[in-house]
Amino acid sequence: MDNFTFQSPTRIIFGKKTELEVGKETKKFSNKILLHYGGSSIKKYGLYDKVIKSLKDENIEIFELGGVKPNPRLDLVYEGIKICRDNNINFILAVGGGSAIDSAKAIACGVNYQGDVWDFYTTDKKAGNVLPIGVVLTIPAAGSEASNGSVITREEGLLKKDYVDDAIRPVFAILNPELTFTLPTEQTLCGISDIFAHGLERYFTNTQNVDFTDRLIEGAFKSLINNAYIVLEKPSDYAARAEIMWIGLVMHNGLFGTGREEDWGSHAIEHELSAIYDIAHGAGLSIVFPAWMKYVYKHDLNRFAQFAVRVFGAERYFNDIERTALEGIKRLENFYKEIGLPTKLKDVNIPDTLLEEMANKSTADGPLGHFVKLETKDVLNILKMTIR
């Protein structure tokens, strides 16, 4: 186990009707806020009205900025920063999924910074004075509601970059699983894929003696798989929605990465796909991960075998560890297919024409990942494995 520091101070308010507490929680921090959200879905199902009422009941002054898109854009972040500066706003409430939250985090970093907020996403510079952020979560997926990360896309050059800083962890996160009953199936699926990927990026590590966190991640995988089947059959199953929502937060708040080197190569490769083709992040991940696994598994057959046996209950072939390892990859791929996630580029209508460009772009700042360092040629090979 490696030395580590870990602090995840986000206050979690979890359960039925908890969105009604948003005014009270927000009031602890500010009387004037920027309410930041995406499209029409929060208005369609009444969440917007409930949030506004709860905030107004506490006499909180509300400025609004909607229109956050999946793969949130830098342009809207600039707009949010301007609204906050012009109106002396010192708290941002994100209502939505990872995109709204990541966009809110970027705004929170930019308001008190004289330079361009994009600096934080492209250099080693750290945001000093970050506004506090609150969250009402509607999509279990990104884990941004309690994480220290934010991913933003700049349309010019189609750059998708991330910023990691404990200062951007939300101060509170409200999670009502009932709000996820009405998610389109595709969003439910992409969320499951994203959550799974946050475990995989941590699970495949070169750090030895991480038995406890291995087992935590394995438990999360197993529960996620079981509950995925339930919600796809019955979208308004509260218990299963609750499990997935809670797994989504815990999988990415950092606990499962304590004391170990993490990988994040597959995320970096996926970011190229979603930056260029604007596909859902989760859809890109279920395409990239099986290919990545097939490309790197020989680096640590034991770890892949452990994954196969403990997560998918595969037979442990004591005289053929490679077969055991491959069985785990096959079962993960089958799980993705069975629940309806894409596993090949053709499943999301992406042509194979820009693979080289993506491989070059993704490795422009050096090799990707840590479990196995991926050079440009490796990324290209992995991308080629996603064709068919």
Next chain:
Amino acid sequence: MDNFTFQSPTRIIFGKKTELEVGKETKKFSNKILLHYGGSSIKKYGLYDKVIKSLKDENIEIFELGGVKPNPRLDLVYEGIKICRDNNINFILAVGGGSAIDSAKAIACGVNYQGDVWDFYTTDKKAGNVLPIGVVLTIPAAGSEASNGSVITREEGLLKKDYVDDAIRPVFAILNPELTFTLPTEQTLCGISDIFAHGLERYFTNTQNVDFTDRLIEGAFKSLINNAYIVLEKPSDYAARAEIMWIGLVMHNGLFGTGREEDWGSHAIEHELSAIYDIAHGAGLSIVFPAWMKYVYKHDLNRFAQFAVRVFGAERYFNDIERTALEGIKRLENFYKEIGLPTKLKDVNIPDTLLEEMANKSTADGPLGHFVKLETKDVLNILKMTIR
């Protein structure tokens, strides 16, 4: 899953040599502190000198109060409160195990309170203005380094009572597994028992649909069991010591209890044993728990069977679930015996003369536990099962 709120903001600094950071971490909160610790062991192995040097390097003024005993006493708490008041101290640094930390928490609650700090342990009153507490942990056991609980013993009447309040979670906890190499075997064992018990109190619940947290607890149990055998064979195995230390914190910071009713009946019964006979809490728990399990298992055979199969890899007898359930209890008891923990009163030389008094005292404020409510007669029956 039940609605819940959860916040565990303690900053964890984990790994080799991390005790050298105590001055820097403390300095963020105060220039004048009460250093609170137990007996001679921290001086014997050089930790005391390192802590003092690290604090002095940051020009922190240090007042000292040593002498915390296992099952920490209220009298010393009063003394600590007086020192803090007399010297305007606004930060307490506990160096030691759960006893030093629990005692520090009590002092932290009492300094700004006009009444008797014992009120918090015996009434519904909540401490308002609690001093921040920092920790350098030397014994993985109580989990107090990041928990919201404190247990104090009043010698008059031999009362052992707890206080639970998020305000008493330490602001930082420094965990260096190397510091645990020199623990006497008995303390290592009692720590393992205490950590295990914190999982058991949460695992046996009536709340349905808690699959994710079930699996997290099961993973912690399995890793704890595996690493227990390693440290007993090789006390200075860093990897195994690190796993146990990290499990000890996570097992009791509240994550594993999210969304579920917890039990805590066995802890309450054990408190009677250690209040009267001053045995180690962990030794009492490995005596009480098997008896409790045998007394209540019929209340939920499935849950006990799940424990047997998932934690101990017991065979699942599909046509005889009771046999499966009992197998888990037997294996836990065997695990305790095998590593050298007591499982009967006679193992710690406690006579069976005061069982009735303990049963009466423990239920003076009403029945114990939640999984099964234990009346006085139930507690007495359980205590009788610990005789031989």
